[in-house]
Amino acid sequence: MxxxxxxxxxxxxxxxxxxxxxxxxxxxxxxxxxxxxxxxxxxxxxxxxxxxxxxxxxxxxxxxxxxxxxxxxxxxxxxxxxxxxxxxxxxxxxxxxxxxxxxxxxxxxxxxxxxxxxxxxxxxxxxxxxxxxxxxxxxxxxxxxxxxxxxxxxxxxxxxxxxxxxxxxxxxxxxxxxxAKTDFTTDQNPLITTQDQNAEEWKRLVGEAVKVMETTDLQKVVLARTRKLTFQKPMHSEDLLSNLREQQPETCVFSMEAGTSCFLGATPERLVKKSGNHLYSACLAGSIARGKDDDEDARFGEILLNDRKNRLEHHYVVDTVRSALAGLCEQLNIPEQPILMKNRNIQHLYTPVDGVCDPNRSLFDLIERLHPTPALGGLPRTSAMDWIAKHEKLDRGLYASPIGWCDGYGNGEFHVGIRSALINSERVTLFAGCGVVRDSVPAQEYEETSIKFQPMMNVFAGRKS
Ligand SMILES: C=C(O[C@H]1C=CC=C(C(=O)O)[C@@H]1O)C(=O)O
Structure with missing residues (x-):
């Protein structure tokens, strides 16, 4: 060989x-x-x-x-x-x-x-x-x-x-x-417990964030919550990846092991891709469920495209990505209006970004400029990060962070690690977050994060829906 x-x-x-x-x-x-x-x-x-x-x-x-x-x-x-x-x-x-x-x-x-x-x-x-x-x-x-x-x-x-x-x-x-032989059998591994963070406390926190926005410079903050699963036996990533690959073909499927842990997910959000000096990024913020049939799905899409709160959430991301990249790119194309990105369980407002950047810029320069966009952190960045660190009270680890690769020829791609989970042997933590702005309603944000758990819940529970 x-x-x-x-x-x-x-x-x-x-x-x-x-x-x-x-x-x-x-x-x-x-x-x-x-x-x-x-x-x-x-x-x-x-x-x-x-x-x-x-x-x-x-x-x-x-x-x-x-x-x-x-x-x-x-x-x-x-x-x-x-x-x-x-x-x-x-x-x-x-x-x-x-x-x-x-x-x-x-x-x-x-x-x-x-x-x-x-x-x-x-x-x-x-x-x-x-x-x-x-x-x-x-x-x-x-x-x-x-x-x-x-x-x-x-x-x-x-x-x-x-x-x-x-x-x-x-x-x-x-x-x-x-x-080595490649015909593997999959062991049964029953789910023993499921535990969400306290719903009322989390919604209260969303309410607090909204209130703080009335009196400070904070315009947007992304709040996340976790769901903890326990399985009978240690969980391995290969079967999960195989299901993710099948169920979420329009996302980037990833896993990374470290010691006895594994971080994996199916993320729809590219942070930055570089092919030589061509650069691609994406603004993804603003979400709604998929409909039960084509008509309902299209109607939900229209609602999202015209919703003031979601458009504002999205606008903050586009503006920030534009200013982060402007200084690094000779050419930058960002459409005026978002379109819809439809994933299996959710649809988003999406603005694709492309440009031509200085060939000497490394991907790490671009990541440093971009991370975290207001789709993962908030606006202004420092106030939002401080607020998250003080109030969210969870260790995000690699969740919502850049994950990806770069080669020796100037190419590479990083996505943000959302729609993701951390496996620690038989214990699994799922993460989901949402952008909170002044018009946010806590119960709706809670519902949105429940939808965002779905891609990973489907593979952990072995369901195909
Ligand atoms: C933070 C997450 O989603 C982000 C990406 C797309 C849409 C989002 C939103 O509508 O709130 C979030 O900004 C997550 O899935 O955990």
């Missing part, structure tokens, strides 16, 4: 570099392989690489990534995390010997990971393994587009390493991954 000559030669060159410079070097080999199911690849690695896997399938289904093992991992610090990531990523790229296929997006050296929502909140126990942010350079990366799969193997080499040993070890692992 792995081309032995390529691999030993690349490793040999990386070891020589390591000897010359007395620094570690990465050997990175990419080859085209027969198209395979990325989820099957993710699944076969469950036993041996549990805790070090990720999955990503964008809504166009033209970038599907399955990452297995961590050649390197980066833990983001509390402060200056975007600078840190930029520096560490540049260092990795300057200390790598790359061979095989080159220039193909999302292959070769690639970082996958996510940041925590907020630097002020110290990660609680259940988010501990993700810290303030965590990124992997995977040992094995399977990249699948509409036609083809590519396998990238990355291994860290030191001056003392022996090329044959490293290369043989890599080849053995590849053989195991590709030789």
């Amino acid at each position: 792995l081309n032995g000559n390529d691999s030993i030669d690349t490793i040999q060159r990386a070891i020589s570099k390591a000897r010359e410079t007395k620094q570690k070097y990465i050997a990175c080999i990419t080859q085209k392989i027969e198209k395979i199911d990325p989820l099957a690849f993710y699944r076969v690695a469950q036993k041996r690489y549990n805790g070090q896997r990720f999955y990503w399938e964008n809504k166009d289904h033209d970038v599907v990534l399955a990452g297995i093992g961590a050649a390197l991992s980066i833990n983001a610090g509390r402060t200056l995390k975007y600078e840190q990531l930029k520096d560490e990523w540049a260092y990795i790229q300057n200390h790598a010997v790359i061979s095989g296929i080159k220039g193909k997006q999302a292959t070769g050296l690639l970082l996958f990971g996510g940041f925590s929502f907020d630097d002020k909140t110290t990660p609680s126990d259940h988010w501990q393994s993700f810290g303030f942010g965590l990124f992997y350079l995977p040992t094995f990366l399977l990249t699948t587009d509409k036609e083809q799969s590519y396998l990238t193997c990355s291994v860290v080499c030191t001056a003392d390493d022996k090329p044959e040993l490293l290369s043989n070890h890599l080849a053995e692992q590849v053989e195991q991954l590709f030789g």
